[in-house]
Amino acid sequence: MWMRASLVGMTDPMPIGKRQAQSITMARMSAVEATIFNLQKFSTEDGPGIRTTVFFKGCPMRCPWCHNPESQSFSPEVVWHGGRCLGDRGCLKVCPEDALQVADGRMVLNRQRCTGCGDCVAYCPASALEMHGQRLPVRAIFEMVARDAAFYAASGGGVTLSGGEPLAQPAAAIALLEMLREAGIHTALDTCAAAPDSVLGAALAHTDLVLLDVKTTDPKRHLEYTGLPFDRVARAVDRINATGIPVWVRTPVIPGYTDDEANIRDVALFVAERLKHCERHDLLAFSNLCESKYAQLDRPFPLAGAPLLNPATMAHLCAVALQAGSRHVHWSGPMRVAEGLWS
Ligand code: SF4
Ligand code: SF4
Structure with a gap:
């Protein structure tokens, strides 16, 4: 409520017409609800500094390696x-x-x-x-995450919208980003960028950092793996470029799907040639820690039995990405126990 109070303060120099318009917008935004399945505090993986990650439920993609199967359905x-x-x-x-x-x-x-x-x-x-999954007013979500504003400010952190796909609940995602931005909290949007142009544009207007998933640039493989065409991601890249917002690219490295040298090279070439404001490229090693979550949801894990990767493979793929033009390449993820090494 402190943010609301600042909008109507006696010394507020804002002209009355604009202030009323803003109050109407804020009231409308307060009525919007989101279905979220997790709210992770003190997250350090989803952008800079200490963050809270808000996980939106529901995703238009169906990647077989999805490590958050509870994120896929829009329903609780x-x-x-x-x-x-x-x-x-x-x-x-x-x-x-x-x-x-x-x-x-x-x-x-x-x-x-x-x-x-x-x-x-x-x-x-x-x-x-x-x-x-819980349906909550966006205002309530904002108030929960804004409580840690002091931690965000001290660490250079903020709030990340993730999922699922946050932009698949466009009104809620945009309203939350706008509230955070008005409160001076750094915003990151973790997205597969398959949203309609108007939705992406409205969200980017209140976004400080984009975490962009680029799994493969091969149209056939992208459609086969995710269920959506790659040209939607490519179009989104043009829109993101035009804003000048920094981007962290994330590429899942999945055995038998995206872990081949050619794929990593092609993704890195795409990043180097098309993404004008990419700050880093993260290669995320396959994780099977989600297997029990599939069982709880009565679904088979499509990658059951697939091997974890090893550090040498990940280091090699980082080198491939660097050579192809990606800058600031990092890798992370669980490694094969047999090799006695964990990331
Ligand atoms: S199992 Fe029954 S009680 Fe539980 S959520 Fe479903 S319908 Fe409701
Ligand atoms: S049977 Fe198990 S799941 Fe059902 S109410 Fe009792 S403790 Fe809960």
Whole structure:
């Protein structure tokens, strides 16, 4: 509320017409809601300094290696933590849709029946049922993240919108960016950039840093892996260039998909030739730590059994990217245990 107060202060030199217009805009923005599935404080991976990352639920892409499967659906999803369950079966009685059953000692959720009402989660005395995804007013999200403004200021950090794809909830993402910008908080937008031009343009108007996913530049592979054409990403790059906003490119390095030298070289060439304000290029090694999350959502992990990469491979791919023109190339991610090395 402190930000609102500053807008209506007695000494506010803003002309009345503009102030009223701004109040109307702020009131409209306050009414917007977002579905988020996580709010990660003290994050150091999603931009400079100490940050809070707001994870928006829902993504238009379907990358088989997605390490946040709970981010893909736009709807809230219930998961069951067997290790916490008391076995009293009270949740079965409170479910109005008869969507819960116990079979072979496991809770089985009929996801076709489940409406995401949350009654079972609210009832469960052991927190064994959890809802991935919560619909909140953007104003409430802003107030939660703005509490750490002092940490952001001291560390050169801020707030990152991630997901999922934040721009797939355009009104909410733009409103949150605008509120943060008005409060003087640094904003980063982690995006696959497949949004319509008007949405991207409106979001960029309140963005200080873009974290841009470039998985492959091969149109056939991009469509096959993500379900969306690469030219949407390429068009977004032109729009981002025009703003002058700095960009950190992120390339997932996935065994059998994007880890070949040719792919990394092509992505680095694209970055060097097309992205005018790229500050760094991160190669993110494949992680299988998400496998249990797929199981909780009753989905198979498409990359189950795929090997983790090793430091030598990642170092080599960094060298390939540097040689092709990317600057400030870094890698990170879990490494093969057998080699005794972890990043
Ligand atoms: S209410 Fe919670 S603890 Fe009880 S059976 Fe259901 S999930 Fe398990
Ligand atoms: S969220 Fe609602 S509909 Fe879904 S399982 Fe729980 S009680 Fe049933």
